[in-house]
Amino acid sequence: MYYDYTVKIPLVRGKIITKKKGDSTYVLFQYGQQYNVEKKYAIPQRTIIGKIHSDNHDVMYPNEKFQDYFPEVTLPEELPDSYRSCALKIGSYAVIQKVLQEYKLENLLNTWFPKDCGLLLDLMAYLIVDEENAGQYYPDFAFNHPLFSEGMRIYSDSKVSRFLKSVTREQIIGFLNDWNKKRDHKQCIYISYDSTNKNCQAGDIDLIEYGKAKDEKGLPVFNLALAFDKTNRVPLFYEEYPGSITDVSQFEYMVDKVKEYNYKSVGFILDRGYFSKANIKYMEDNGYSFIIMVKGRKNLVSELITANRNTFETDRECAIRSYRVYGKTVLAKLYEDDNTLRYFHLYFNPSKQAAEREQLEQLIERLGLYLEKHIGKDITLGNVYHEYFDLRYNNKHALVSYTEKKDVVRKKLEQCGYFCIITSTEMTVSQLSLIHI
Numbered sequence: 001m002y003y004d005y006t007v008k009i010p011l012v013r014g015k016i017i018t019k020k021k022g023d024s025t026y027v028l029f030q031y032g033q034q035y036n037v038e039k040k041y042a043i044p045q046r047t048i049i050g051k052i053h054s055d056n057h058d059v060m061y062p063n064e065k066f067q068d069y070f071p072e073v074t075l076p077e078e079l080p081d082s083y084r085s086c087a088l089k090i091g092s093y094a095v096i097q098k099v100l101q102e103y104k105l106e107n108l109l110n111t112w113f114p115k116d117c118g119l120l121l122d123l124m125a126y127l128i129v130d131e132e133n134a135g136q137y138y139p140d141f142a143f144n145h146p147l148f149s150e151g152m153r154i155y156s157d158s159k160v161s162r163f164l165k166s167v168t169r170e171q172i173i174g175f176l177n178d179w180n181k182k183r184d185h186k187q188c189i190y191i192s193y194d195s196t197n198k199n200c201q202a203g204d205i206d207l208i209e210y211g212k213a214k215d216e217k218g219l220p221v222f223n224l225a226l227a228f229d230k231t232n233r234v235p236l237f238y239e240e241y242p243g244s245i246t247d248v249s250q251f252e253y254m255v256d257k258v259k260e261y262n263y264k265s266v267g268f269i270l271d272r273g274y275f276s277k278a279n280i281k282y283m284e285d286n287g288y289s290f291i292i293m294v295k296g297r298k299n300l301v302s303e304l305i306t307a308n309r310n311t312f313e314t315d316r317e318c319a320i321r322s323y324r325v326y327g328k329t330v331l332a333k334l335y336e337d338d339n340t341l342r343y344f345h346l347y348f349n350p351s352k353q354a355a356e357r358e359q360l361e362q363l364i365e366r367l368g369l370y371l372e373k374h375i376g377k378d379i380t381l382g383n384v385y386h387e388y389f390d391l392r393y394n395n396k397h398a399l400v401s402y403t404e405k406k407d408v409v410r411k412k413l414e415q416c417g418y419f420c421i422i423t424s425t426e427m428t429v430s431q432l433s434l435i436h437i
Contacts, residue, residue: 002051003158004139005076006059007066009052018052025052027060029069064136067158075158084154085144092129093146096121103234104182106148112175116163118149123160135160176237180261183229183236188265190291191236191258192228225254237261251279255286267291267425277335284424291432292422301420302411304332304344309414313348320430325349327429334422345421345429353417360412364388364404371402 010016015030027050033042049069050060067075100106100121110117125148126141127133135157142154149155155163183189227236239253251270258266267289283290294301312318312328319326326348331341367385378397385391390403421432 002061002063003075003156005061005156006053006056007050007062007073007075009050009058009060010070010073017046023054025057026050027052029065031069064161067161076156087144088146089144090146092125096125096128097148108175108178111178112171113167116166118147118153119155119160119163121148122155135164177261180236180263183234183263185263186265188267189229189263190267190269191263192269227254227258252282255282255288258288259286269293280334280424289424290422291424294420294422300334301344301346301422302415304330304420305346305415305418306411308346312346318429323349324351329427329429340424343423343426345423345427345432347419347421347429349417349419352419356416357413360409360416364409368402368404371399374399375401 009027010029012029017028017030019026019028026048028046029049030044030046032045034045035042047065048063049066050062052060062075066073106117106121109120113120122142123138125145126138129145130137130141132141137157138160139154139157146152147154225239227238228234229236237257239257255268268283269291270293280290308328308330313326315326318328328346330344330346332344333340334342363384367388371381371385371389371391376398379399381391381399388405388408390405392400392402394400423432
């Protein structure tokens with residue numbers, strides 16, 4: 001990505017060369033050399049730092065690398081006024097401005113980012129509207145959108161890069177502290193918590209480690225966790241974790257963060273992936289409640305669903321019309337040596353049942369077709385094949401035949417359309433439906 005302005009080509013003796021490719025001529029900078037033991041000479045290490053202007057060969061359009069090797073060169077922070085569309089898309093600006101006013105965010109951000117608050121708001125709008133996070137595309141967004149910066153200045157991508165590098169940990173923590181102070185700490189809030197990990201090629205950053213990536217590309221990752229209020233409307237805070245830390249381990253850090261922000265009456269809305277005896281105990285030791293959602297076919301609740309089938313699915317008193325589901329609450333232990341009975345809220349969704357059954361049928365058909373193609377072959381199969389089929393091999397480990405486990409499949413089909421929400425405090429299925437999960 002080359003910037004939209006030019007700079008003089010650096011005069012560094014023996015370090016700058018040009019290379020023509022097609023209609024363009026590129027400027028390369030030699031930043032080092034590597035000695036080749038076999039050939040017994042040093043090989044120059046070069047990188048492209050710009051592209052020469054077609055009409056003026058003394059200047060070039062720099063790229064991001066140019067700043068790394070020539071930080072002393074002052075780059076323009078603003079693009080010229082001509083770099084502005086004659087028609088601006090004002091809709092998203094009006095909506096975002098309304099949100100800023102409602103939450104008094106501009107005043108809060110001004111406290112911690114007084115110099116570049118306008119640019120920060122513009123970047124925020126850019127991330128929301130374009131769903132992009134690359135700084136070099138921000139000028140394209142600014143070209144045809146109203147801006148929050150003073151005088152609607154269109155800052156260059158180099159200015160964006162410098163601003164992001166200048167943001168300190170103290171500014172981030174200070175803003176989050178002030179933001180959470182404004183929440184209502186007396187009323188019970190439910191924090192909707194989830195985390196994900198992101199592949200990263202950024203280089204030497206402490207958080208970046210190899211771990212169990214959701215999108216496995218063989219790259220190191222970092223983990224990011226977000227906490228929202230019970231309506232999933234207002235973000236409260238976030239935490240970054242090293243890539244090697246598991247979901248279960250991350251959760252203790254988040255509980256500690258809630259304590260730091262002085263939230264008293266708190267419940268956590270958790271995905272099944274965060275369930276562990278240690279996490280449950282840690283929450284309860286700190287006086288926090290929890291809500292965990294589990295699919296009906298999971299072993300944790302499948303027996304409960306089987307035992308309660310046909311007791312509430314057609315009972316109009318169990319209907320929750322706003323969500324078009326039927327619900328029933330039963331008491332059970334969360335794990336074998338649990339000393340407390342938990343509230344298991346069983347739900348049945350007729351439309352969800354049809355979709356899940358079709359999905360399961362298609363899965364079994366695909367597995368069967370795959371097995372059919374590999375009859376007589378030496379093949380290692382995953383757990384899902386063993387779950388739904390009895391597999392027979394000969395003494396050479398070649399697949400001889402397979403038979404569908406009819407009882408297993410029938411039980412899975414019967415559990416389609418069901419899901420369960422587990423709570424540590426007493427609630428009815430109707431009360432629970434008011435919390436956005």
